[in-house]
Amino acid sequence: MDKNFSARRRRDLIIAAVLAALAALAPLFVKNVYVQNILVLTLMYAALSQSWNILSGYCGQISLGHALYFGIGAYTTELLFTKFGVLPWFGMLAGGGIAAVIAMGLGYPFFRLRGHYFVIATIVIAEIGLLLFQNWEWAGAAMGITIPVRGDSWLKFQFMRSKLPYFYFALALCCIAWFVTWWLEDSKWGFWWRAVKDNPEAAESLGVVVFNSKMGAAAVSAFLVAIGGAFYAQFLAYIDPESVMGFQFSLLMALPAVLGGIGTLWGPVLGAAILIPMTELTRSYIGGSGRGVDLIVYGTLIVLISLALPQGLVSLLSRSKTKGATR
């Protein structure tokens, strides 16, 4: 059993490396800017969903308020950049750090809540964040912040002419999020989290400090999501509260993981690879008329996939080979 487990982990790592290498070559073949844009978004959501999965999938604390951390990452980076001239690279890390600290601060009261009470609390806290930013004059209020164009440079992480640098950054972020998940899966924390998710009382009695392990998951998850937010802000070059902290981001982070397989290593990547292009394509090919057909198609697909595959798409792939891997 143990041997199987480590063999599977090695195989996962190899598959990931091959996929990453193939993805890195993609821009050689894909010259179309529109398609590149979809690729960037897909990678970004894969990374976000992977980060969300750490807290909500592995540790079982379903959060529908991760937009808060996404927004904090975006706002910290851009406020530091536009008001104090701090390079986005440092802003990004600062945003991640602030998000992690806030996640732990919130975790202190939040993790006492169970089930629906917890989920609603996460939605509500993100909503409060959104409303506060919409009314915060210094941070641009509802008008948002336009990031000044200073020409293409890696130093300022700003590229007008090409989407490729963003593509590679998103790919790197996705790999990091995946690798962190992979690494955590086999660490003490990973086992603790699964124990906490399955039966917190039993875990506690075996010496797992339930509270601390939830805190750890929340901090890691929030940090990575905030980095994603910072990236998104640089990518769009414009942010306002609704476009980086809206409820839809919380859902868009959760959806790929749920569709792909919640609490699994490959679920978020797989889910994002299918969901995000689908979203973008329905929006641009049948949307636009403003008549809501894209919404109908999109919503129907979500209903069908959630009903048909409650364990996510991963369950199709791993049903025969790795039993127990999805737990």
Next chain:
Amino acid sequence: MGLLYGLIAVGLALIFGLMDVTNFAHGEFLMIAMYASFFLFAFFAIDPLLSAPLVAAAMFVFGAVIYLLIVRFAMRAKTNAGMVQIFTTFGLAIVMRGLAQLFFTPDYRSIPQSWLGGKTVSVAGIFLPEPQLVGALVSIAAFAGLYFFIHRTDFGRALEATREDPGAVALVGIDKNRVFAFGWGLGAALVGLAGAIMAVFFYIYPDVGASFALIAYVTVALGGFGSVFGAFAGGIIVGLVEAVTALMLPPSLKSVGIYAVYLLVVFIRPRGLFGSM
């Protein structure tokens, strides 16, 4: 206003609170009911107050059908049941919004003239707008009716028993799907009443539900899942808190007070005010 939030929340209190089924499409149920009321007015000139029972009846059928066609299957999931319910009903909400945009267009609609619209009534020197007043009365009646229904009838007992243990319930001859389909129908009918009354004084547009849905969830959770009285109390508290916040903070921040009070309450009482689950 608090009683109106209560009225929107009462249907959710039944579906979400008593049956423990997550319904993320509750706001869209409200939206559909408002449109139904609007079209009955626009085409047949039936006043929303008269059409409210019609709308409620139609919503009853709608809710039961949605349960039988979709939600029933979402509840069957053995793993991740919570997430499957969240995303199935969320997908449903998107579809309903899309359909509303397609068939009703995204335009803002309103019912210009009705028996209640724009009138006020003076109670002990305080002027109250009539639609809100009627809404408040209907809300109290709806809560009282639901309370009676859940605690005093066989159906109510069957509903609670079904949530507790669907397997055991089947052994004593209760059809789980029948009970829950009826519960969903009733929940939808209640939100139908809310929609018919709100249609008098709110703009009607495809996304209208979203703005009320979160407040409805908060109301139910604030009062505590599994408690009809809790949802009623939750509605009143939410209304009062909103009114007080609106006095102290800019109007755009009025919801912050509601959310903050919810957090405060669940930090002190993790199961809401009157929750049993």
